[in-house]
Amino acid sequence: MIDIFKRLKEMGVWQRILPELELTCEIISYLEELDKYCCQLRSFVDAVDRELLILLLLCHQADEKQVASFIERYQWSKKYNNIMQKTADEKNKICTWLKKKNVPLSKLDLLFGEFSDEGILYFYIVSDVPEQERILRYLQARHERVPDLTGADLKQLGLSRVLFIERFLSSCVAPGLTAS
DSSP states (O other): OHHHHHHHHHTTOHHHHOTTOOOOHHHHHHHHTHHHHHHHTTTTSOOOOHHHHHHHHHTTTOOHHHHHHHHHHSOOOHHHHHHHHHHHHHHHHHHHHHHSSOOOHHHHHHHHTTSOHHHHHHHHHHSOHHHHHHHHHHHHHHHHOOOSSOHHHHHHHTOOHHHHHHHHHHHHSOTTOOOO
16 A cells, blocks of 8 residues: 555655645655554554554645645545544644653653544554553553443442442441531
């Protein structure tokens, strides 16, 4: 596929069909190393949607408006649209935080918490080695962390969110006092 991208660029077709996206040597090298990165992180991320990851890498040089235009021009799934736009919107903020030396895992969890595995892998691929080590540390911690209680557990017990909050609050109130 990379050879096709290169050939489209050589023939001048790339700019006509994808004017929002620039195909640079940097992006080509990311695409060429894609399998290596996926293998490195296989134990920390679920099955990765390779097509989505390729689209994220192709959008690497594009800003938020260019990505929005690219999304609008082609009919991608809602999932793809959301992930591509979120990645473009958050790219500068996340890259700035990753460049800081002592970023706590809690901050990384706030930054990456709502990202798909493809989004996190995208940031891993486009980052320098120190930033990659921070992302890897985050992925390892995320992989080892097992929540004690999940929403699915509460549903299985028949507890709705409101009922759970009411029971929790009533257990926190001192005897003889009312919660209202």
